Structure formats: C-alpha cells, structure tokens
Amino acid sequence: MDLLHFAYKLLFGHVKISMEIVPPIFRNCSSIFIPNKDEKYANCTIEAGIDPCYLLRELHRAKEFRTYFLAIIPIILSIIACSLNICYLLAQIKCFRQEKASFKKRQIFLISRSLSIILANILFYVVIIVWKSSGFNYPSAMIFIFIGGINFVSVTGTYIGLTILLYTAIAHQFWYKTKLTLKHCYIIVAVIWIISFISSFCVAFWGATLFYPETAPISCSFEGCQRPLVIIIVISLSIFYGTVIILYVLMMLRLRRLVRKSSLVRARSKSNSMTALKRLGLNMVTFAIGSVPILIVCIVALVNLEDLSSLGEGDKSPCKSFINSALFVEVEVLASVAAIVWILAMIIDPVINILSDAKLRTLIVLQFTSVSSSLRRFRTGSVKSTLSTDD
Template identity: 75%
Template sequence: MEKLLHFAVHFLFGDGTMSGEPVPLIFLNCSSIFIFGKDEKYAACPIENGTDPCYLLREVHRAKEFRTYFLAILPIILSVIACILNFGYLIAQLKCFSQEKTSFKKRQVFLISRSLSIILANLLFYVVVIVWKANGFMYTSAMIFILIGGINFLSVTGTYIGLTILLYTAIAHQFWYMTKLTLTHCWLIIGLIWILSTASSVCIGLWGATLFYPESAPISCSFEKCQQPLAIIIVVGLSICYGTVIGLYIAMMARLHRLVRKSSLVQSRSKSNSMTAMKRLGLNMITFAVGSVPILVVCIVALANLRELSSLGEGCKSPCKTFLHSSLFVEVEILASVAAIVWIIAMIIDPVINILADKKLRGLFSKQITRVSQRLRRASTKSTISTDDQ
C-alpha cells in the first residue's frame, strides 16, 4: 500500500522522487518545496496534533533564506561599503586634524572617535559572521553580536552627547571654551566614554545572551528572577540613552536660538563656524535617530515575546528543534536582519553627510579617490603591458 502511494505521488507531482528517493509521507502535500538531501531529517520529528508539517517546512525554508540573504550576504556587502567610507573619512579627518587650530581640534577628536567606533563595529561584525558560520548561532555568537551593538551604540551615544555639549560651550561660553577647556580634556572625556561603553557592553553581552540561550550560558539566569528583569533594564537603558541624545540636542538648540535673539552672539567667525557645526550635527542626529529607532523597536518586540524567544535556547540544538520552532526562528531572523541592515545603513549615511557638508573634507576625500583610481589604472596598465610582452 505504501509503495502504491509513493507511485501515485510520483505520477501526480512529477518531482516527488529524485534519484529513486521518495518524499516522506508527512510532506506529500508539499513535495514541490521539499529539498532532497536536506529535508529528510525533519520527517521523524514528533509533530503535535493539528500542526501542519508543510507549514513548518515552509517556515524552515523562510528562516534559512532570511539567514542567508538578509543576515549574511546583504549586511556583509553594506558593511564593506560602510567600512570603506568610514576608513576614507577617518583618513581625511586625520589630515584635517594636523592642519586645524587647537579650537577646531577639540571638535575633531570626537568625530575621529565616532569613526573609529563605526570601523571597529564593522570589523567585529565580520568576527560574528565567522563564528556564526563555524559553530552556528549559539551563546558565544549571540554574546559577540550584542557586545558589538552595545559598544557602537553607547560609544556613539556618548560621543554625540559630548559633541553637543562641546559645541554649545563654544558658542555660549566662548571664553571658557578657549581658555579652560583644553584638547587634553577632550581626549580624557573620549577615553572615559570608551571605558564606560566597553564595560557596559561586556555586561550587556554576557547577560543579554542568556535571554536567548539560558541553558548554554555560563551564568545561571531564570526567566522570572533574571531574564525578564534584565531585558526590561536593557530596553529601558537603551531608551534613556536614545532619548538623552535627542533631547539634549533639542534643548541646546532651543537655548542657542534664544541667546541669538537676545544678543549679537553670532558675530565672530569662530561662532559662525560653531553654529554651522551645530547644524551639521543636527543632520547626524537625524541619522542617529532614524538608525536607532528600528533597534529600539526590535528590543521592545523581543521583550514582549521574550518567553517564547528564550525557549529557542532551551535544550540541545537539533534539526527537530529547528523544525518544530520554525515560526519563532523566522521571527528572530527578521528582527535580527532589520536591526543589522538599518544599523549598517546608518553607518553609511553618517560619513556621507559629514563629507558633503564640509568643503575641506570633501576636497580631501575626492583627492583620495582620485589617487586610488590612478594607482589602480597604473597597476592595470603595467599588468597589461607585462602580459603583452610575455
């Protein structure tokens, strides 16, 4: 009877067999999406009554597609673009830094810190991809992923807060800015921002990964006493950091506009340059706001579905676990993909805004592109000549 059934499936669907191998009985209704050599391992999984195995199989395929294209290939391509742009922007900044006066160098060091943070985040992102491809997504890779996001988010947040206060001081309290605030103070502030960001991110990474892999984590963390309160603290903390950056900039700009109306505050050239820098910072704030909102939304959604998402890390990793929880895996892949892609796009937009808004940086960056293109042309010409001679 079973052989007759397999023959009927092969006759009706045409793709029901491949290399003489029949489609498992539970997947007869979806033989067109069944992948031979890969999906046989799901046939013996214990499915609950009323659950459609074809639905679970489709969700498994969706999760793998999201994982391949939107969590690996597309983010890597965007990350390469972001790394190139920010590396070129960093070189241009360093050249400008050596030529600027001390008063302008104070602002420049914060911009250099931001570029270093973005480049470091991109390099560590490649480490995550390598660890993920080598061992799959587990506690270690999840911890590194959260650690990278935390360092980048907190360091950039601290940089924007420091830069906003610095520019406000340069405009509203110019004497104190020129005489009391030195370049050494700025470097110390940046060092403090990096120390606090790294320490906080290590804690967030170590404890945050336990939310998704509680059993494999080296730290014991139950759902009611640890996971849920920890997730609330992380989401609230990120929201406070986000709101502080935006709120502080809005408050500073409102204060400056009131000062400008009451006095001839923006008469000198240095003050005019500082106001231009504040407006340019406003564009960066928009990028920061747009790029961070999806990350906060992802965190809030993950918090709302924490009980279900944390169940993915319970028990040993197996094909049946992936198959039976395929819909949850799709949700995780979508959340992680959206956060990663929007995060990297913001890294691309940020240097573009600064390069286009600064005439000096724009000139240096264009010269760098010209030199690189000329070197590539010379190298290709030499290789062509050597090939012709041979």
C-alpha cells in the same frame, strides 16, 4: 540527466518531484519539499492541529532570511561602511594635523566615532565567521551583543560629547577657547570608551543567557532573572535614547535662539554658528536612524521573551528547528532588520559629515584626484614599457 532534471525543477518549478520520494507527512507540500534535506523532519513529533507543511515552509523562510538578510546583504553593506569610514578616518587625521587647537577638539570626537564604527565592522566579520563555523551558541551570542553594545554606547557618548562641545563653542566661546583644552577632550573620549566596554560586557554576559540559559556559565531563571534583566535593559536603553534626542532638541533650540538674538555677532561668526546647527541636526538624524532598530528589537524581544527564551533550551536538533520554525522566522527578521539598518547608519554617517564639512570635502576630492592621476601615470608607464619591449 536526473540531476539536471531536478535542478531545473528547483530553479523554475515546472517539474514535479516524484511522490515516491516525498514522505507522507509532506505529500500536500511536495512543491517545497527538498529531497535529501527535508527527510530528517518527517519523523519529528508535532502537536495535534499543526500543519507540517506550514512548519516546513516557515523553516525554509528562516533559512533564506538567515542566508541573504543576515549574512550576504549585511556583509556587502558592512564592506561599504568599513571602506567609507576608513577613508573618512584618514581624512580626519590629516585635517587634525593641519587644524588649530580649537578646531582639533571636535576632530577628536569624530575620530573616536569612526574608530568605533570600524571596530564594530571588524567584530561583525568575526561573528559571521564564528556563526558559519560552529553556529550560534552562548559565546557567539555574547560577542554579537557585545559588539552592538560597544557601538551603541560609544557612538551615543560621542554624539553627546559633540553636542555639548558645539553648544559650548557657540554659547560660551571664551570658556571654550581658554578653559576647555585638548587634554580634557582626550579624557572625555577615554571615559566614554571605558564605560562602553564595561557596560557592554555586562549586558552581553547576562544578555546571552536569555537565548542560551542551559549553556550559560551562570544560572538565570525566566521569572527570577531573565524577565527582570530584559526589562532593565529595555528601560535603560529607552532612557538613554530619549535623553540624547531630548538633549539634541534642547541644544538646537537654545543655539538657534542665541544665534537669532546675537545681532551684534559678526557675519562670519553667525555663519559658523548656523553651520554648527546644521551639523547638530544631521548628527541627530543619523543617531535616530541607527539606534531606533536596536530599541525596537529590544522591545519586541521583551514582549515575546518567554517564547524566544525557549529557543535556547535543550540541545540543538533538526526537530527543534522544525517545530519552532515560525519563531525562528521572527528572530531572523528582527535580527536582519536591526543589522541592515544599523549598518546603513554607519554608511550614512560619514557621507553626511563629509558633505557638511567643506574642508573634508575638498581634501577627499584632492585625494581622489591624486589617486586617479597616479593610476593614469601607472597605466601610461605600463603601456610605454610594453611598447618598448615589443620594439
């Protein structure tokens, strides 16, 4: 009965915990004290003037954020994103086989982008498994940064390639059809992936030292290494992000001007150009949505770098988590927002591209109809088999 009584209190908060089991330091916040869990924080040494109840409340907030917003919700969204992108990838591969060589050039970049998103989701599951099994440490932080880096650089490179490809197809049609071959597109995609892996590994190798300087394989002091490193990373990402957005805007303005001026262009060609412009605009919106959180997290990390770097100093212990609970809340909120918005962009990307591409849309509808018909035939056959067995 005592166990049921306590469980009822935790769920509805109508029953008070006996003050005898609450340590004196937490007597003023017995309503949030969890017996058999929070006793380990009672003997922690805190600075004068700091409210222990505030630290305990912040610690519980950090754990809630970690459970729901950094694990459960991202995993659910990641499953949706992975499923959508796998379906989108299969439809792209089927379209790629049916298209002419000139249309395959764009499909190569779209397939590369889908592969990057699927790979990022798979590696995200690996990070969750490592985190739940052994907690965050230097290797898991390095993998986490490596995943974000690969996805950011490869997807950004793909967007740049698509932008230039669409611009060339409209502004320089002859060169696009005769000089730019499929082989060139394969080479460009391969270069994008090579740059993504190399740059992401370097950023992850050094970036993880910001959070775990004592367990890192290299020495990285705060003033001599950590601060300059974060400044370089933030500036590089900002330049990279700004360059892509500016390139998108300039390309769209240039293409719109060309389409309006080309009064001699055939109506069909003009319609194709407008479709390309719409795709370019949608790609820009998707890129902006998915990349802004990463940039914001990097800027906030730079502003609070000295405090954040202290989390990786010393051994992990309950008292360390308790004393730095407010800082842990900040870290959990930043990581949660970045992860959720990042994955939402992965969901939006295939949806936008499917809705804006009539061929893919028709193909997916046909595939869905085919699967539904197969399921109906399977169910009908099962019912008939059951009836014949009963007879």
